[in-house]
Structures are given as C-alpha cells and as structure tokens.
Amino acid sequence: MRRLIPLLVGLLAAAGPARADGLSFPVLVPLTGFLSLEGTSQRNGALLALKEAPAGLVAASEVIDTGTSPEAAVTGLERAAGGGPVGAVAASMLGTQMLAMLPLAAELKLPLVTVSGTASITEQGNPWVFRFFPGDAVTKTAHARYVVEELKKTRPAVIYQTTAYGQSGKTHLEAAFRALGVNPVFQEGVDPAAKDLLPVLTKALSANPDVLVLHLHAGPTALLLRQAATSGLKIPVVAGSAMHQPSTAALLDPAELKGVCAETAASPVSGGSPAVAAFTESYRAAFGKEPDAFALGQYDGMRMVLAAVQAGAKSADDVRKALAAGRHDGLAMSYASDGKGNMAHSAVIVCYDGKTRIPALVKRYDNVTGVVK
Amino acid sequence: METAFQLLVNGLALGAAYALVALGFVLVLNATSAVNFAQGDLVMAGGMLAVALAPLIPLPGLVLLPVILLVMAGLGLLLALVAYLPLRNRPPVSVFISTIAVGIILQNGAAVLFGPEPRVAPPLLGDGVLRLGGVAVPEQSVAIILVAGLLIGAQHMIFAHTQLGRRLRATAQDPEMARACGVPVTRMILVTFAIGTACAGAAGLLLANRYFVTPTAGGDLILKAYIAVTVGGWGSVPGAVVGALLIALFEVGVSSVFSYPVALGALYGVLLLILMVRPQGLFGEAVRRRA
Numbered sequence: 001m002r003r004l005i006p007l008l009v010g011l012l013a014a015a016g017p018a019r020a021d022g023l024s025f026p027v028l029v030p031l032t033g034f035l036s037l038e039g040t041s042q043r044n045g046a047l048l049a050l051k052e053a054p055a056g057l058v059a060a061s062e063v064i065d066t067g068t069s070p071e072a073a074v075t076g077l078e079r080a081a082g083g084g085p086v087g088a089v090a091a092s093m094l095g096t097q098m099l100a101m102l103p104l105a106a107e108l109k110l111p112l113v114t115v116s117g118t119a120s121i122t123e124q125g126n127p128w129v130f131r132f133f134p135g136d137a138v139t140k141t142a143h144a145r146y147v148v149e150e151l152k153k154t155r156p157a158v159i160y161q162t163t164a165y166g167q168s169g170k171t172h173l174e175a176a177f178r179a180l181g182v183n184p185v186f187q188e189g190v191d192p193a194a195k196d197l198l199p200v201l202t203k204a205l206s207a208n209p210d211v212l213v214l215h216l217h218a219g220p221t222a223l224l225l226r227q228a229a230t231s232g233l234k235i236p237v238v239a240g241s242a243m244h245q246p247s248t249a250a251l252l253d254p255a256e257l258k259g260v261c262a263e264t265a266a267s268p269v270s271g272g273s274p275a276v277a278a279f280t281e282s283y284r285a286a287f288g289k290e291p292d293a294f295a296l297g298q299y300d301g302m303r304m305v306l307a308a309v310q311a312g313a314k315s316a317d318d319v320r321k322a323l324a325a326g327r328h329d330g331l332a333m334s335y336a337s338d339g340k341g342n343m344a345h346s347a348v349i350v351c352y353d354g355k356t357r358i359p360a361l362v363k364r365y366d367n368v369t370g371v372v373k
Numbered sequence: 374m375e376t377a378f379q380l381l382v383n384g385l386a387l388g389a390a391y392a393l394v395a396l397g398f399v400l401v402l403n404a405t406s407a408v409n410f411a412q413g414d415l416v417m418a419g420g421m422l423a424v425a426l427a428p429l430i431p432l433p434g435l436v437l438l439p440v441i442l443l444v445m446a447g448l449g450l451l452l453a454l455v456a457y458l459p460l461r462n463r464p465p466v467s468v469f470i471s472t473i474a475v476g477i478i479l480q481n482g483a484a485v486l487f488g489p490e491p492r493v494a495p496p497l498l499g500d501g502v503l504r505l506g507g508v509a510v511p512e513q514s515v516a517i518i519l520v521a522g523l524l525i526g527a528q529h530m531i532f533a534h535t536q537l538g539r540r541l542r543a544t545a546q547d548p549e550m551a552r553a554c555g556v557p558v559t560r561m562i563l564v565t566f567a568i569g570t571a572c573a574g575a576a577g578l579l580l581a582n583r584y585f586v587t588p589t590a591g592g593d594l595i596l597k598a599y600i601a602v603t604v605g606g607w608g609s610v611p612g613a614v615v616g617a618l619l620i621a622l623f624e625v626g627v628s629s630v631f632s633y634p635v636a637l638g639a640l641y642g643v644l645l646l647i648l649m650v651r652p653q654g655l656f657g658e659a660v661r662r663r664a
Contacts, residue, residue: 032481034589036489162634190633193593195584196383196621199629202376219491219585226583230502230511231379247490251585253500289488 023087023309023316025050025302026062026080028101033068035094037218037247038294042115044287045298046090052282054310066092070100077101081108088113088305088319090298093133095121095164102126111320113305115297119168122340130323132301132335133294134265134344134368136172139241140215142347142365143263144176147211147238150349150363157186157209159200159224161216169215169240185209192217197224201231214239222251229256238262244350246290249357258354261362265293266332267350270361276331293332297344300330304343327372338371345369375507380625386514388621389521390579394594395601395613396525397572403545403608404565405457407468413595414476415452415570419445419577420586421483423494434497434578438520441578442571449570453563476591483588494581517579524575525614528568532610541565600644606654615655 027046030039043063050061062083064076073092080089088111092098095118102121105112105128114121115133122131147153156177160170166189177184186207190200201224204212212228212235214221221242228237229252236259242248243262246269268280268291279299283291308322323343327336333346346366350359366372394416401409419441426437456471497516502509532538543551544561552558576594577586598613601620605612620640627636647654 031489032484036484036588037491040489188632191637194624194628194633195387195580196380196625196628198380198383199625200633202380202629219587222491223584230509232509251491251493 023085023314023319024061024080024083025087025090025305026064026076026083027090028064028066028073028076028080029090029092030068030094030097031063031065035068037245038093038115039066041245041292041294042090042093042298044283044289045115045291045295046302048279048283048286048295049299049302049306051286053306057306057310066094066097068094068097070097073097074100074104077104077108077110081110086110086316087309087313088302088316088323090114090302091129092116093294098129099124102129105129109320110316111305111323113298113301113323115294115301117165117168122342127324127341128320129341130301130337130343131341132304132330132343133297134347135342136168138345138365138368139263139265139347140169140172141176141368142349142363143213143215143238143240144173144180144182145365146261146263146349146363147213148177148180148182151211151236151238153211153236154182155185155208155210156182156213157204157207157211158184158188158213159197159204159216160187160189160214161220162189162191163217165217166215173213173215184213190216190220192220194220195223196227198227198231200224201227201233205231205233209235211235212237214243216240216242218242218245218248219251222248225252225260226256236261238349241265241293244359245292246357247292249352249359252357254352254356255354257352257357259352261349261351262359263347263349265344265347266296267293267348267359267361268296268331269358270350272361273331279331296330296332300328300332300335301343303330304328304335333366334372336372338369342369342371345371376629378505378508379510380629381622382508382510382514382518384622384625385618386517386583387625388618389518390576391594391597391601391617391621392525392614393521393572393576393579395598395605395617396528396610397569397576398595398598399602399605399608399610399613400528400545400565400572401569402602403610404541404548404562405461405468407457407465407472408599409452409472409569410469410595411452411456411472411476411479411591412569412573412598413591413593414479415445415448415573415591416577416580416594417483417586417588417591418448418479419574420494420581420590421487421492421577421588422574423578423581424487424492424586427495432495433499434495434582435516435520437495438497438575438578441574445574445577446567446571448574449566449568450563452570453566457562457566458559476595480588480591487588489588491585491587492581493585494578496582497579500582511583513583517583520575521579524572528572529610537564600640602654603644604647604654606656609654609656612654612656 066073091112160166241264244264335343349363460467601616605616
C-alpha cells in the first residue's frame, strides 16, 4: 500500500492541465468484493503501463473501484466520461459489469480494454470492447492439448467451479477433449464456498482417471491440491489459470505442488525474456507483490493503447480503430483483433517441480485461433 | 470404509469449527435478542489476526490461540460499545443494520490491510498427516476437533458452574428480572459479546489453516451459523453446536454420494422442512421471537 500511494498520486497529478493530447485513461476495476484479487492485478498492470508510458507521452488516470455490482461499474464509467476527453478505459474483468458497461461505452464511444474471460462480452457485436486475455476457446484448447498430446493421458477427470467462470471452462474443455478424441471419465462442479473437497476428489479417483483436470478459482484450487497431497494422489494434475497466480502457490508447500501444471495466458514470475523479467522487477518495486497474467495482460493492453496515441490517435475513436486493425507485440504474446475484440490468442503451460513455488514454462501454444498474421 | 472414516473426520473437523461460530452467534443472540450479522466477518478477522501474528510469533497456532482469544474478546467489547449499546433501546432492526455495517467495515479493512489474496494461518500443532491403517488423517483436522471441543466444554463449564455463568444466563433469559435481582446486565452483555467474539476468533484460527481465509470469507459462515441455530433451536446453545455439526456432516456426506450443488440444495430443502415440521428446531426454542 505504501508503495502504491506515490504511484497513484503521481498519476492523479498527471490528470491536471498537462494531460497528454487531452486524453485520460481511467481505470475502472473491482478492488473490493470477491474479484478484488484479480481486480487489483488489473489495476496494477494498467497503472504500471501508464507510469511507463512511451517517452513524451504523459497519461492521465483515475482509479475507480467498481466493486462487484453492474450499477457501480456503469456509474464509474459515467463519472470517468464526465471528467474530460477519454482515450480508453481499463475496464473491469467481471463479466456482468462488462455486459452492463458495453451499451454505455458504445453510446459514449469509449474503448474498453479488459482482461475479462467472459466469452459473451465479445459476442454482443459491440466494436468498443477489446479483451487482452485469451478466452476459454484458447486456454482450454491449450489445456486439453497438453493433457492429451504432451502427457499422453486419455482418461481425464474434470473438476470445475459451478460459477459462470467454471461452467464456461467446463464447456470449452469438453469440446476441446472431444476434438482430440477423448472423453472425460468424470466431471463434477463444486461451489466456491465448499470447504471440504475430499468428497469430490474421492469420487473423481474412483472413476480411475489417469489425470486430474481442474478449472477452479484460486482458493478451491489450493484446497483441492492440499487435500490431494494429503491423500497421496499419484496421478498428475493440470489446473486452470488460477493456479499460476503467485498468491495461490503461496498457500501451499512446494512439495504439495509437485507434479502440478497449469494453463495460463502468461506467467511473468517464470521469466521467459529480459523484457518480462524487467516488467516483473518494476511490478515488484511498485506494488511489493508478484505479478500474474491478469496484470501482464492489462499492462499489454494499455501499452497498445498508448502506442496508438503515440502514433497519432487523437480521440477515443482513433484509439478504437488502432486496436481493431493493428497488431501489438506485447510481453505476454502478440495481439490482434479477431474482428470481435478478442486480442489474445496464445496460452502457455507452466509446471511446478515440488521444490519452489515458481513454475517453469514448459509449453507455448501460440496463435491458437490463427488470427495473428 | 477407510474413505468413509476419512470423510467423517473431515466433517467433524469442519463441524467443530462451525460450532464455535454458531456458539458465539447464539450467545449474543440470547443476551441481546439481536442477531449479530458481523459474526462471520469476526471469524474472518480472527483468521487474519492469526495470519498477521504468525510472523511475529513463529510458533504453532496453539500458542497463538490465547492471544487471539484475548484480542478478539477486546474487539467484541468494542463491537458492543459501538454497534449495540447505543442502539439497544431502538427497534431490533437498528442492531441488525449496525452489525452488518461492522461486518462490511471489517471486510474492507481486511482487504486494505492484508490485500485480497487468500491467506493461510499456521497449523495448531503441525501440518503432518497421521496414518491410521490405510486412512490419512491430517493432524490439523484432529487438532481442530480437540481444540473446538475444549473451548465449547470450557464455555459450558463457565455458564453452568460459575457465578459469572449464572449471571450471564440470567441476563440471557430475562434481562429485566436479572437487573431487578442486582445482576449488572450491561456488564454481562459486554462479557457475552467478548466471549462470542473470542469464539469467532478461535474459529477463524482453526479454519484459516486448512481452508484459508480471504476478506470476503465471512458471508458464507454467517449463513452457516444462522442455519445451525435455526436447525438446533433458535436460542439453544447445545442446539447451535449440534446444528453446526449436523450441517457439516450433511454437506460432506451428501456431496460424497451426489455432488456439492445437490448437498447445498438438499441442505436448504431440509431446513425448509424443519421450519415447517418442527419450527422450534431440534432442541426447542429458548427465546420468544425469531429475528
């Protein structure tokens, strides 16, 4: 918190008369409520991008907590739009908030740059939304392909969350496995509030799977892995993107992570290039915590926006056109729109060795949709 | 058979922690006739306190327990002074609202102080696994059952066999008559809030190792406490404990045969059935008015 205050003060100070090209870049994300962990990552990624704006470009920014209600997000967007010309908005990753904001964004003609995973936000025919995080169609394809093609497993047991996030992942996993000629031997949803996951684990194992495939939120992922370790689980686990978050790994002993892999858009703490390592260092210095894929996705998205402004975009519509037609080589991947605002088309698999909580990048699935030219 | 035993231990451990939550809830309910909607968030606060104390006192959670009980008892006094006593002569809804407000303040305070990430508290004794035949039983689960049992037993001893307990019970049963008999009712209410909040803190410590803790974790727990007290008998202390154990065993048992969503649906179905068939709950109704 102490480190964040100077950064916020600096960015808010920039919101005065010295705005770059008269455009501001409000950050509307959930900082409280059940999505505050991911929302905080989003905010941090956006703020870091704005702080490190290309030379000569001073970006203004206001941070608004959207909580978890659609009304708060819409009110926040109205407030942000009323504060002078806006270039683009770093918008909430909560799908219901995005769906509520989309009509208003079209009316106000404001590009929304988000890392929301909700598939339907880019299926509304709204040209003002840009998602810098791979959707389930990309990540679950990578997830299933790693299980089948790399691990050579054919009897997956799938445990997913009963939330919209979990249902969407389960549907895409099912389709991806089917495309690979594999049928899960077990599938069951669990509520995020479930405290004891031994019942579902026991049932999954009784179906005699050769791999455990998870698509759960952070807490339940850690809880299930801990109970699996206690039960002496012998088969590999390939988890969803929540596992890659450093705060999830921090809940477990390194030994409990042995044999666990996860799909994700990116894993900044795993390195991969000097630019990613530099991002991770800057993030740690600014916020005192480890970055995750949401932070990096939002960072890349805002960097693309700023690059558009630097290249001559003078209005929100100019920014929208640049995002819709351009290509951006970000830190996590190369981004390009598929015509609907889906910008991210790559995913990676990371695995833990049982000795540290920092996973190693073991497989990249680039341009899964074939959109990036 | 081994799996069933393992599930039973897990269910008992979870139920024991829920029982502490429900116990604190029902003690305050009896003493004030008001529902303390902050009880779930007080459990979260206890868990977060354990997380904060762990680096300062790098010892097993059992050593932290007395510290947590004391600090949380102090928080309970503060809660009573701020959110109950100024409103005690207002309609009961005022206290509901004030405790909801306290809960929200605790949630957001925890989010600011600790961040939104799930956190893990130290285990009570160790985080190893006991192998009993073919059954793997986490040491923490056994410790939760024992510690919760001891705390509930201690609460029973105080309430049943001490002068303080008699005064607390008199205050809970009929505050006006207790006052007429010379019992310092306001002081007894303060003590009740302290005990109830200490119970919440202990539950927080017990839950935050195996099940982690987040700033928003309290919402689900207050619901469980409410159901436990309704099932056990509104205002009944043993009913709250038994109700909490039944809820946990029901959840674990049904979800092991069907699924967690079915278990959750069935739990509310059974609750509705109990309200229709035996509205006074398993152990009868100790107070006259249901909140």
